[in-house]
């Protein structure tokens with residue numbers, strides 16, 4: 225019989241039990257749960273709340289449980305991992321010692337602590353992967369300082385730029401995501417342990433000690449806030465959703481650029497699929513799935529915000545329903561970041577084809593209008609009208625060319641001129657890359 229229920233309840237109905245279980249999330253926090261049990265036990269001992277003998281029996285029992293692994297536990301028989309581990313401990317070392325581990329604690333502060341520990345690890349992995357992707361983007365950008373391509377607005381050819389400048393735009397967006405992850409990490413890395421059910425405890429526990437033992441940087445101080453706050457978790461899903469949105473935008477470009485209509489890159493065989501019927505096909509399925517999984521992560525964010533809204537203080541079992549959304553969001557995001565890194569690292573850039581696009585679509589119109597301002601002293605609005613009218617009447621920009629304006633139509637010269645801070649001129653992009661390489665300790 226379940227050690228928690230036995231005091232006042234009959235055995236739980238099987239269907240009800242299955243509905244209430246949190247097995248997936250419990251697997252995710254198994255190691256964290258044992259770490260929390262150990263830290264709590266040591267703290268109880270240090271503060272004279274349990275004896276040396278009981279503490280060492282508990283710690284040995286926990287070691288045995290860890291060695292045997294989660295599959296040795298019959299998790300299906302319990303409401304959650306906390307009840308399961310405690311029951312197993314009591315089976316192993318008896319209730320006289322094992323029954324003391326849960327002194328001055330509740331599953332409410334226990335689970336909140338476990339989620340924060342497990343999430344901390346996921347965030348560390350995500351940060352590492354994001355840095356790998358940033359590094360790869362930067363190195364690819366460096367190869368293409370002078371690779372001329374059409375820049376787009378409204379997905380229409382707009383003005384010439386370079387691939388390096390374009391890639392660096394994605395790099396900078398991902399750098400902000402990294403900053404955001406740093407913020408989430410610091411708010412996750414605080415200990416709720418010792419809050420007990422919500423009202424703390426009358427035992428003389430030391431919350432700062434368990435905080436230290438578990439490597440937290442601070443406390444979630446108010447004991448009611450400690451058990452019921454999940455904004456750290458929602459923030460993690462939210463940053464995951466923002467990262468996915470960025471990856472999805474990049475995926476969309478890879479899909480477009482590798483299609484015959486654009487023909488600007490080729491994705492490597494190792495990250496593409498083919499068709500079961502059309503033997504010529506090379507399909508960007510990985511990019512498409514990143515784009516699709518962005519929807520799944522957005523769904524997780526919506527679910528989490530909706531579960532959390534209108535939840536009265538303090539612990540409610542609803543909170544359990546959040547954890548699977550968190551796990552899904554962070555694991556999908558980490559896998560997507562890795563997938564994107566592989567695509568960017570291995571993609572082939574079709575420089576000539578990219579450059580040939582500049583012959584289409586009057587990309588030099590802005591340069592021509594600028595030149596009329598510079599050379600002929602016209603107001604910009606007048607020059608804009610002249611060039612716009614010529615283009616709409618079907619003149620190719622080249623036909624308007626005069627000897628004095630000839631240089632204006634060279635796309636590389638056009639890019640070279642745009643060397644203001646943040647512009648696409650190779651010397652400016654080189655400066656930006658070098659600064660970013662220093663930040664990533666690549667120089």
Ligand code: ARG
Nearest residue numbers: 246304331332335541543544
């Ligand atoms: N599985 C539960 C959760 O994730 C653990 C805490 C249970 N607490 C309780 N009072 N029933 O929230």
